[in-house]
Amino acid sequence: MKWIQALQQVKAYQPGKTPEELKRELGLDRLVKLASNENPFGYSSAVDRAIQEASSSPTIYPDGAAYELRQVVSAQLGVSPQQLIFGNGSDEVIRMVTSALIGPGRNSVMPAPSFSQYKHNVALQGGEAREIPLLPNGKHDRKGMLNAIDDETSIVWICSPNNPTGDIMTEQELAEMMEHIPEDVLVVVDQAYHEYVTDEDYTDTTSLVARYPNVLALRTFSKAHGLAGFRVGYGVAREDVIQAIEPVREPFNVNSLGQIAALASIKDLEFVNACREENAKERKRLKEGLEALGLYVYPSEANFLLVDVGMDSDEAFQYLLRNGYIVRAGNVLGYPTCLRITVGQAEDNTNIIQHIASLLKETQTS
Structure with a gap:
């Protein structure tokens, strides 16, 4: 085949496994996806x-x-x-x-x-x-x-x-x-x-x-x-x-x-405005919770945070996955010790902070 030369410089997008697939593999009843910056509050x-x-x-x-x-x-x-x-x-x-x-x-x-x-x-x-x-x-x-x-x-x-x-x-x-x-x-x-x-x-x-x-x-x-x-x-x-x-x-x-x-x-601008307000509130709370753990969190105006967890991001990703949360590992983003976390609903943001706290504690004692 006479493929164009440019194809040698790029790779096809590789989608991750679906939450349903991962739930079956890991034996989890609930798996929250906070990896793709989707709106956790749904749609109008x-x-x-x-x-x-x-x-x-x-x-x-x-x-x-x-x-x-x-x-x-x-x-x-x-x-x-x-x-x-x-x-x-x-x-x-x-x-x-x-x-x-x-x-x-x-x-x-x-x-x-x-x-x-x-x-x-x-x-x-x-x-x-x-x-x-x-x-x-x-x-x-x-x-x-x-x-x-x-x-x-x-x-x-x-x-x-x-x-x-x-x-x-x-x-x-x-x-x-x-x-x-x-x-x-x-x-x-x-x-x-x-x-x-x-x-x-x-x-x-x-x-x-x-x-x-x-x-x-x-x-x-x-x-x-x-x-x-x-x-x-x-x-x-x-x-x-x-x-x-x-x-x-x-x-x-x-x-x-x-x-x-x-x-x-x-x-329906009322819905979009409500999402903005809720995201801003939870983004601030999530950022402060992660910073309280001694972690650096990049300033963000989006619906996600990039946080430096001080370890290999794949290791941190797997830990959170086992605990029911999908985030984005920073290795593929150019930040090998970071996680990109979509701002979720209040309960999930609280849980993410607690799981990362547990991860850091385990890492420090091992």
Whole structure:
């Protein structure tokens, strides 16, 4: 077979075992997944009602233009409908952007560690991924990223809040950075965890796009909206940027039920706001509980925390798994002694703190 050379540089995504599989293997009655930053508070009840009342048929193709969803999202953001592009999750929008701008000889600048799909898609396109290590506190090295830009740079990726550290780039920090980025370089600001941010210095999506002609902001319904299984995300940019990317988009890329669910959810801002408030409260409590154990917890504005447990992350992961909790081991994230823990419901956050305390005690006495 005449496979493309870029395939030698990437690996297929390897999904973990399902909670049901692990429960059977470990003999557990209950297993809580706090590894993928899903919403532990569920999703709006309006979604179920909208799906039950939907008149769409599975024999009919979905609306390729996502017309109704497009109208509501554009109205809420205060942008024109033509400034939006929808995808099968924001992952697909990342792929579309990369396909439109990256090829052999081109490069893309990104923080590291960060969301893996930036590098993955750049490599698939035969481009060069220029990874700039994060600063020790988990923030983007803005100076280092700027220094990495040259005439062949097509995309600069900014993840805010960043995955896996949770830190944000403030409005002032981003503005200072944008002053030095050429206008022919697209700056993709990934705001997948936007709804969870409580810091007043955070950059709003609408003002960001209005101010800079070369910015595309990414948003998703997979996190705060709790619709990860429906796979709906979108990008916001100037109309000319969206028009340039549109030819890469598959004709019917967002399924009918996903559009119905997203439309119902975005109308229920009360639910999303409640999730933000509960997440902020529990994030603070979880952080303080872990810090009370003498652990370093990275500052986070997302629905997860990165905590340095001071040991091999796989060992800590296995310990928590045996006790009924799935978290994300830091070895695969670039932080070998850390765990990324999704902020869960109150009882589960309390239990996580207690289990980690027991783990540290066992480690110290062994």
